[in-house]
Amino acid sequence: MLQSPTKNVVRLILIGFGSVHQHFARILLDKAPLLRRRYARDLLVVGVGDSGGAVYQTEGLDLATLLAHKQAGNSVCTLPHGVAMADALSLARSGDYDLLLEASPVNLNDGEPALGCVRSALARGRSAVLANKAPLVLDYEALHDLAQRNQAKLAFSATVCGGLPVVNVGERDLVGATIHKIEGIFNSTTNYILSRMATGEDYESALAEAQRRGLAETDPSLDVDGWDTANKLVIIANAVLGASTTLADVTVEGISGVGSKQLAGAKANGRRIKLVATAEQQGERYRFAVRPRQVPADSFLGGVVDWQMGIVFHTDIYEEISMKVDERDPTATAAAMLRDVITLTR
Amino acid sequence: MLQSPTKNVVRLILIGFGSVHQHFARILLDKAPLLRRRYARDLLVVGVGDSGGAVYQTEGLDLATLLAHKQAGNSVCTLPHGVAMADALSLARSGDYDLLLEASPVNLNDGEPALGCVRSALARGRSAVLANKAPLVLDYEALHDLAQRNQAKLAFSATVCGGLPVVNVGERDLVGATIHKIEGIFNSTTNYILSRMATGEDYESALAEAQRRGLAETDPSLDVDGWDTANKLVIIANAVLGASTTLADVTVEGISGVGSKQLAGAKANGRRIKLVATAEQQGERYRFAVRPRQVPADSFLGGVVDWQMGIVFHTDIYEEISMKVDERDPTATAAAMLRDVITLTR
Numbered sequence: 001m002l003q004s005p006t007k008n009v010v011r012l013i014l015i016g017f018g019s020v021h022q023h024f025a026r027i028l029l030d031k032a033p034l035l036r037r038r039y040a041r042d043l044l045v046v047g048v049g050d051s052g053g054a055v056y057q058t059e060g061l062d063l064a065t066l067l068a069h070k071q072a073g074n075s076v077c078t079l080p081h082g083v084a085m086a087d088a089l090s091l092a093r094s095g096d097y098d099l100l101l102e103a104s105p106v107n108l109n110d111g112e113p114a115l116g117c118v119r120s121a122l123a124r125g126r127s128a129v130l131a132n133k134a135p136l137v138l139d140y141e142a143l144h145d146l147a148q149r150n151q152a153k154l155a156f157s158a159t160v161c162g163g164l165p166v167v168n169v170g171e172r173d174l175v176g177a178t179i180h181k182i183e184g185i186f187n188s189t190t191n192y193i194l195s196r197m198a199t200g201e202d203y204e205s206a207l208a209e210a211q212r213r214g215l216a217e218t219d220p221s222l223d224v225d226g227w228d229t230a231n232k233l234v235i236i237a238n239a240v241l242g243a244s245t246t247l248a249d250v251t252v253e254g255i256s257g258v259g260s261k262q263l264a265g266a267k268a269n270g271r272r273i274k275l276v277a278t279a280e281q282q283g284e285r286y287r288f289a290v291r292p293r294q295v296p297a298d299s300f301l302g303g304v305v306d307w308q309m310g311i312v313f314h315t316d317i318y319e320e321i322s323m324k325v326d327e328r329d330p331t332a333t334a335a336a337m338l339r340d341v342i343t344l345t346r
Numbered sequence: 347m348l349q350s351p352t353k354n355v356v357r358l359i360l361i362g363f364g365s366v367h368q369h370f371a372r373i374l375l376d377k378a379p380l381l382r383r384r385y386a387r388d389l390l391v392v393g394v395g396d397s398g399g400a401v402y403q404t405e406g407l408d409l410a411t412l413l414a415h416k417q418a419g420n421s422v423c424t425l426p427h428g429v430a431m432a433d434a435l436s437l438a439r440s441g442d443y444d445l446l447l448e449a450s451p452v453n454l455n456d457g458e459p460a461l462g463c464v465r466s467a468l469a470r471g472r473s474a475v476l477a478n479k480a481p482l483v484l485d486y487e488a489l490h491d492l493a494q495r496n497q498a499k500l501a502f503s504a505t506v507c508g509g510l511p512v513v514n515v516g517e518r519d520l521v522g523a524t525i526h527k528i529e530g531i532f533n534s535t536t537n538y539i540l541s542r543m544a545t546g547e548d549y550e551s552a553l554a555e556a557q558r559r560g561l562a563e564t565d566p567s568l569d570v571d572g573w574d575t576a577n578k579l580v581i582i583a584n585a586v587l588g589a590s591t592t593l594a595d596v597t598v599e600g601i602s603g604v605g606s607k608q609l610a611g612a613k614a615n616g617r618r619i620k621l622v623a624t625a626e627q628q629g630e631r632y633r634f635a636v637r638p639r640q641v642p643a644d645s646f647l648g649g650v651v652d653w654q655m656g657i658v659f660h661t662d663i664y665e666e667i668s669m670k671v672d673e674r675d676p677t678a679t680a681a682a683m684l685r686d687v688i689t690l691t692r
Contacts, residue, residue, distance in 0.1 A: 165519035173511035317681035335663035
């Protein structure tokens with residue numbers, strides 16, 4: 001799969017250069033010696049695209065310069081070093097790279113520009129690592145077919161619960177299991193809002209804090225209306241449950257109907273209101289839903305508070321497995337992309 | 347690695363035929379069609395050894411007959427079909443198989459018969475799947491060297507927290523991380539005993555229940571004196587933290603000093619007493635300890651109750667990841683061996 005001159009150098013292009021990919025670049029700056037020592041890998045970012053355009057440089061871009069340039073409010077395409085390109089898609093189509101990383105904003109209408117970039121990489125036999133859920137939600141099976149036909153791979157452990165390896169555990173570790181039910185809290189913005197509102201804080205200031213941390217989606221209605229949670233459920237359904245599923249199969253209700261009075265009432269009864277995603281087996285199929293639900297405060301889901309996200313797998317032979325992550329900024333999501341990069345090139 | 351005539355048939359030998367391997371055999375009986383459909387694998391048990399001797403049959407043993415024979419109080423070596431052998435080691439040395447599975451009782455003195463059987467398999471280029479911790483605790487590095495020299499592999503996800511993929515998540519998913527601290531509750535027998543004693547039940551009846559379920563070690567002092575927990579910590583230290591560690595590096599204190607009065611006192615203060623394993627980074631090294639500790643009842647570790655086991659990874663780039671499993675009998679430990687079998691033969 002790798003096209004690089006030595007197999008230890010992995011040339012990456014980054015589509016989108018918002019919060020997640022900026023954290024990814026910072027991790028690479030910090031961890032280059034550790035990655036070399038532990039995995040014998042040199043990760044070289046040879047191209048970056050944002051909404052203003054793209055830039056490519058065969059020898060690799062200087063990440064500190066790139067970060068400073070972006071933080072000064074510029075598009076990556078005006079970076080003084082490197083070849084400017086019209087857009088991210090041009091970079092995906094004509095750049096020379098080993099892996100494409102996708103973390104542009106979620107667009108559930110047509111998935112662009114992410115979907116076109118990912119398709120282009122896969123068609124060229126380049127593997128893709130996604131933090132962006134939209135391409136998978138809109139086109140899961142076709143992307144996997146395209147990857148397989150071109151001996152490329154698709155990794156997306158960052159799409160569900162950031163650093164928590166939900167997809168990996170479901171795909172690789174629950175071997176031989178029948179999963180009767182999955183319950184999860186997949187969206188930290190709404191979980192934080194509900195946690196804060198239960199203590200009397202108002203909705204707007206809690207949402208503003210999630211935006212300040214870079215944890216809210218670019219379009220926050222994706223969070224509060226439940227669609228981000230539903231996207232993650234669709235990915236789990238396809239990747240872990242082997243159930244060909246789209247958003248149309250999920251009953252979705254957001255948190256806009258949850259008021260301070262309900263939250264206080266639940267609290268007085270030792271309960272908490274959470275935005276819970278559920279996949280429940282019914283015969284040969286699953287029933288999918290996202291909706292606010294009361295859970296006991298001392299249950300596992302009740303203990304998934306503030307910036308945490310979590311999941312419970314109810315299985316036959318592995319009984320009940322629960323996992324959660326505490327994620328106060330997008331570092332762990334960026335780390336999950338690093339996990340996929342190393343795993344794909346091992 | 348596989349020596350089988352078609353790569354879809356995987357020939358297994360089972361060393362030890364107690365609770366874990368009997369559950370493993372039951373899973374194979376139940377799941378054969380699913381394993382064929384989902385992973386294109388036919389798992390054939392061609393040999394079994396217990397403390398009375400061993401039996402081998404090229405075409406595969408009938409698992410229902412084997413289970414009935416064992417449950418009637420017989421050694422596997424008196425099974426009417428198949429070739430009887432003197433002991434498990436003879437089977438490991440001379441049987442024709444692809445994978446050796448080890449789940450005989452933990453022996454921390456010299457690791458036998460497990461250690462000899464595993465060494466013999468690896469030396470013959472056969473991979474090994476372990477539920478037994480002793481070989482790893484006594485000889486981690488040498489076994490890994492032996493495996494590598496012979497193009498064999500060693501998998502042991504069942505050794506720590508049964509079905510919970512603690513080692514896998516630590517090894518494969520926390521890519522690039524620095525783990526500052528690990529805290530865990532790794533022994534369900536003592537966790538159940540402490541949970542029950544906190545409600546007023548006595549020590550002996552709680553231990554008897556763990557033995558009845560097949561969850562207590564054959565020698566229960568391994569559980570209550572903290573050595574089973576320490577064994578798991580040593581395995582995590584070597585496999586996940588990359589820290590060459592033996593039992594001598596772990597400060598170990600069991601639960602014998604924990605009385606009903608202490609448990610009630612903790613409870614009155616909103617706390618619970620748990621047998622907690624800790625690996626804490628100090629400079630370039632880790633400090634390892636197993637000891638009873640008070641934790642807040644509403645913390646993650648406080649919520650690991652009764653038959654549950656769990657772990658918290660405190661990391662840099664993945665922040666804090668917590669996982670737990672609810673495991674009421676050894677099925678999930680047996681399932682973890684199945685996970686390793688499928689993973690090794692993929």
